[in-house]
Amino acid sequence: MNAVEKKSGRDLSERLNTGGFRFTPQRQQVYDVLLHRHDHPTAEEVFIRSKRAMPDISMATVYNCLDALVQCGLVRLVQLERGATRYCPNMEEHCHYYCDACGTVFDVALAAGAAVGPRPRGFQVDHYEIAVHGLCAECAGKRKK
Amino acid sequence: MNAVEKKSGRDLSERLNTGGFRFTPQRQQVYDVLLHRHDHPTAEEVFIRSKRAMPDISMATVYNCLDALVQCGLVRLVQLERGATRYCPNMEEHCHYYCDACGTVFDVALAAGAAVGPRPRGFQVDHYEIAVHGLCAECAGKRKK
DNA sequence: CTAGGTGCAAAAGGTTTGCGGTTAA
């Protein structure tokens, strides 16, 4: 059993229970999809991939599963474009480099405790998100021509 | 004439023309709404405020105007929540502190050229967005009780 | 056993598009 399988197996069940959620095959399926390829899919993409292994799964269930995973701290929301939330199973501190041309997302680790400047008086920080927009090497090359 | 009025007057016309857009009363109105109160309104909120001075303006026009302003580099998109794009007329380098409880957004200046770590090979950076989530002083206080 | 989860279908936002009439340059 490799690391990914372990993480999506019994560990998932425990994390869900701790958060007050039940373990279900659908939640495992959705989590597996996210762990299998760290490409920050949208809910729609998670739905399509999940259907391959579980043809009867519904969109409502996918949203429900994703929300449960987010609330358990196993997955985070990423807002990079207008009108499409993406999901990221990487819970390490990192930022997202997003190619505005092809939509590819690159995870880049941050130095631990990276500071983001002074904060408003009394503001209680929960987490932060850093998104860098631009062109990936491939798209930048194409554009020059 | 104060600084804000100047910025939204002849200057706006020039910036629009430079970007290949026409100056229209609707674009001025929408820009005025954003400059008047820097509270990062959604398109819907911009529409409501614009209607007070210009009752016949339509939602489609508001989106059109906002897009034109974004393309001219006068306004930027901000994605802080699921399903609601906000608009920010502050083009200085800054990050957004967002209260997950009441939705208030605080702008905080960044040190010029603040680094966000190493970047993927060949990635051509256009701009970056830093969003800090948590609770504002007021909401954090309420939650303790 | 039963609270919570699932699938379905309909509704609810938010955003975009098509079109006939209007206007900035």
Place this chain on the structure above:
DNA sequence: TTAACCGCAAACCTTTTGCACCTAG
């Protein structure tokens, strides 16, 4: 003069909700 823009309404896409049935604990 005319390409760009406006207002309106319909379409579109993502996300949420209500409900009857099912199932994990």
